[in-house]
Amino acid sequence: MKILYYDCFCGISGDMNLAALLDLGVSKEYLVQELLKLNLDQEYEIKIEKAAKLGITGTRVDVILKHELINKAEVLHDHNDNHIHEHVHEQCHNHSNEHSHENHVHINESNHEHHHRNLKDIENIITSSDLKCNVKKLSLEMFTKVAEAESKVHGKTLYEVNFHEVGAIDSIVDIVGAAICLDYLQVDKIIASPVQLGGGFVKCVHGIIPVPAPATVEILKNVPVNIGRVPFETTTPTGAAILKTNVKEFTEKIGFSIKKVAYGIGHRDLEIPNVLRIYLGEIESI
Numbered sequence: 001m002k003i004l005y006y007d008c009f010c011g012i013s014g015d016m017n018l019a020a021l022l023d024l025g026v027s028k029e030y031l032v033q034e035l036l037k038l039n040l041d042q043e044y045e046i047k048i049e050k051a052a053k054l055g056i057t058g059t060r061v062d063v064i065l066k067h068e069l070i071n072k073a074e075v076l077h078d079h080n081d082n083h084i085h086e087h088v089h090e091q092c093h094n095h096s097n098e099h100s101h102e103n104h105v106h107i108n109e110s111n112h113e114h115h116h117r118n119l120k121d122i123e124n125i126i127t128s129s130d131l132k133c134n135v136k137k138l139s140l141e142m143f144t145k146v147a148e149a150e151s152k153v154h155g156k157t158l159y160e161v162n163f164h165e166v167g168a169i170d171s172i173v174d175i176v177g178a179a180i181c182l183d184y185l186q187v188d189k190i191i192a193s194p195v196q197l198g199g200g201f202v203k204c205v206h207g208i209i210p211v212p213a214p215a216t217v218e219i220l221k222n223v224p225v226n227i228g229r230v231p232f233e234t235t236t237p238t239g240a241a242i243l244k245t246n247v248k249e250f251t252e253k254i255g256f257s258i259k260k261v262a263y264g265i266g267h268r269d270l271e272i273p274n275v276l277r278i279y280l281g282e283i284e285s286i
Helices: 014-024 028-038 066-076 119-127 133-154 169-185 214-219 237-246
Strands: 002-007 044-053 056-065 086-090 103-107 189-192 201-204 207-210 257-265 275-282
Touching: 002 169, 014 028, 014 056, 014 169, 014 237, 014 257, 014 275, 028 044, 028 169, 044 169, 044 257, 056 066, 056 169, 119 133, 119 169, 133 169, 133 214, 133 237, 169 237, 214 237
Parallel strands: 002 189, 056 257
Antiparallel strands: 002 275, 044 056, 086 103, 201 207, 257 275
16 A cells, blocks of 8 residues: 655745655656646746755755736836835735745836736646646646635635635646646545644734634644744644645654655745645555
């Protein structure tokens, strides 16, 4: 029996999950080719590279919005403008970029609004694609988990919520990418450790909210969690939905033979390694 184990000692986000699965051996070329089936490649670029945190080497993934690249290039070449405004946003689950493990610098983005999509928009993108049926099913299940949590937290119906995070292109890539990678690996069972959520407070479009974010807590009901290891958000709603949809058992016990270890590198520098560790293991069939 082939086992995939998530060791979430520093939580999980969509980009860290994608990075860890690639580090485990999922083909980069296969992932990129499959993502092209969404017909959204004109909106983003995906950057995959080796990186390290506190001496631990793994893979890091960045989903870069193309309008941000164009806008930054325009600013750099505008020699007549002596007042370039840089806005550093503390990332939270309701910002348009999903990566909660870093501060993002957005330069003069007032004329470039992020493309928010609701669940119906996302369903249409996925169902109309040429992705495999199992990938479509997994992707929609994960998006629905986040949609249900956000709608409950904000007191709206499922299709009324305009998702700041889920509708962002990077989160579409993270979630559909997770489905592509998990389908590629064809493991028999997915297990995870208790999930570290972080702590403190974070600023988002709704104001100052506590960590873990309300949607994250909602998704991870009945899942063993830990909080407060670091004063930052370590698990995002996207990461929580990936676990809740795919993990069959949460336990600290590793009752299998470890065959491979991989690391998804996060973006924020913390006192502990900001990485997601995953194991590929085997249990002899009885």
